[in-house]
Amino acid sequence: MIEFTKEYIDHLKNIISQKDDAAARNALKELYPADIAELYKDLTLEEATYLYLLLDGDKGADVLMELDEEDRHKLLKHLPNEVIAQRFVDNMETDDAVDLMRELDEDTQEEILSHIKDVEQAGDIVDLLKYDEDTAGGLMGTEMIVVNENWSMPKCMEEMRKQAEDMDEIYYVYVVDDDERLRGVLPLKKMITNPSVSKIKHVMKKEPISVHESDSIEDVAQTIEKYDLVALPVVDSIGRLVGRITIDDVMDEIREQHEREYQLASGISQDVESSDKVWLQTAARLPWLLIGMLGGLSNSFILGGFEGTLTSNPKMALFIPLIGGTGGNVGIQSSAIIVQSLANNSLRSDKIVQQMLKEIVVALINASIISLIVFLFNFFLLGDKRITAAVSLSLFAVVMFASIFGTVVPMLLDKLKVDPALATGPFITITNDIIGMVIYMTICSILM
Template sequence: MAIEITRELLKGLQSCVANQKDKEILETFESVHHADIAEVLEELTFEEALYIIRLLDSETTSEVLMDIDEDTRERVLGELSAKEIAEEIDELDTDDAADVIAELPEERKQEVIQEIEDKEHAKEIVELLRYDEHSAGGLMAKELVKVNENWNVMSCVKEMRQQAEEVTRVHSIYVVDNDGKLKGRLSLKDLLMASTRSKIADVYIPNVDYVYVHDAADEVANIMRKYDLEAIPVVDELGVLVGRITIDDIVDVIKEEADKDYQLAAGITQDVEADDSILQLTRARLPWLFLGLIGGISAASIMGFFDEALSKNAILFMFTPLIAAMAGNVGVQSSAIIVQGLANDDVKGSVGKRLLKEMSLAAVNGAILAILLFFFVLVSESDINMAIAISVSLFAVIVVAGLIGTFIPLFLHKRGIDPAIATGPFITTSNDIFGILIYFSIAKLIIGF
């Protein structure tokens, strides 16, 4: 049931907390979805939220904690005892449990893990903690339904019912051999349709997509999106089934990747949100601004070399912001298309061909814009040499900016660096500098100063 966050609701809750009206609080949140509870809590003060979290049963709390803002979660976990955290962990699926534990300080991890009552659960969580959080192993859960290929449908259904109680959503039933190696899958639908005496080996689908435990998270996302999968089994180097990844985790990966790339393109270096503190936001924004400052100082120095032009050709200096802005815009456009293509895994063919295409494209755009600017300068300044110098430079700058914008992400990608850092201030700044250098060099050649 959705709950609407109104001022009255918040006021009511705050007074309940102040007066310790626990029953009323519990009634308010009865049968409310944990994602909605999390949203309500984020509107309260930390102490109020903590009070309510302590009140709710551990099944609800554990889910609420998964939905709440990361910073708040960290603070809440800091206030709870190892035993209290372990109780929450017991209620979570292994993948979420491992995520929560991974966020704890090193010495608390140990304490919490030792307090987990279900030892099997604890063992699985410890296994998951080994994997990098951006790998298939870091995404997968140990909860899955698997059956042996040598069983028949009847015993399979029996066994499954038992396993299914621990698994929130059954997507596929995985079929393994006696060594635990993944052989194929059964859909619930198939099982529903099959005769109870059939052997699993005769009814399962042997062609099954899977990923290896060390595959990167974004590769897994691309595979699941490409093949429209809702769950994918994860195997280790021996082909043994070790976990499964569900689409809801992948939706988060896709969203996070996209958000991160967007922020990088805008010159924000860390994952921040509008509601983060000014200190966090400053830390995320200052580095690129600092780079911009260095770039601006370099541009000023370059212009210093050409200052003999200033007295006679002042008009040249009026157009530097235009040249710099166009260089930046073209560079960002080119790099964005390449970065997006690389992320979606559809940039194919040689680097040379890519650059040639970008050059033609920039030449078309550049020619159109240069002609417009030529006539503008000619009419407003009645100086044909100046008009030629400025428009030819604009053309050259646009072509070079396009090439830089295409080349840098491809180069970074080849070197194994996330090309997303190249869209935005990095490209803008380097294109500003190159643009101004090219501009004054060409102008000097044509006008001669």
């Protein structure tokens, strides 16, 4: 990754101020689109616009898609819709063009579509915009090499050359029948070793892996990962080939999804970045902070209810952080394993009981070891048998509860169609703190 020095940025700004087109083009010529997008952070909107309008169509389109969503939105608002259509969208693959169009309001979308020169591409974009963006149909592109199963190899090669002219990358050659239904994939080796075959259906690889246009992005990612594919064909309800999804598109979507889940697990209620405005970051963080505050107040009321016990046995207060911290950590560990299993579909419905039994056994082992260590520590250092017994029993009970609770909650959220990542964050921690405190104070009251 290139690091742009202050001297480089100053030199580039000087070129821009002088409107030296030749020098600016020369400065950008050797840079990758991602590097040019990185320059945006050091330029004003006017300076960035000047540079982007100097780029050729293909590179300009790539740079636009490399920008952060907020930066891209600012740039698009600064450019005429006709320029966006003819300099950017016209040179994008349909899946990228659709991603760009989804960021714009409907009026702007319609105006941009009216300026696209390639009518077929405009039609493809309109069709793809109808799909839900979280499905295979919303992620796919329509650029692909498609041949008919009844073609001879020479005719197939001729048609492939024509179709390949407008494509940047070719991953697979898809074979369809006369009704456009996907029938197979034509490997490159077969083209080389069978140059004169009469019909390519005799040498194609039959029953190719594909996904349905309504399948979720998670299903698409799992299919690509399971079968080690770099592209995946998409079919409609009757098996007709309608598009293809490449691995880079899937990785971008999965990365964004993981970022959202990580923030959710951290107690951030909506997708934010460090560059977002203060009010937006506050709105994203505050809800769970308020819930955490209520959880803390609940713990205070619980402790207040056992004030007499604490007064007569002040050493009990020493172990309150231990009880709360252990319960929270155990709950997060258990929930994280289940959330991961749900995400990669390794936890099937017929394995739920087995998973619960396994978690109980693990919890018994962990609880026994932790409570035994604390028991020995307190027995030899405190010498108070009642507190020693109370703390050890409480830790055992808290670890058992937190393990089972952390296992059950993600499964329940998944059944209710709520993101189970919620169960790996403050929700588990706050709940385990409160329940753990009730368990600890109840056992202490009984034994004291």
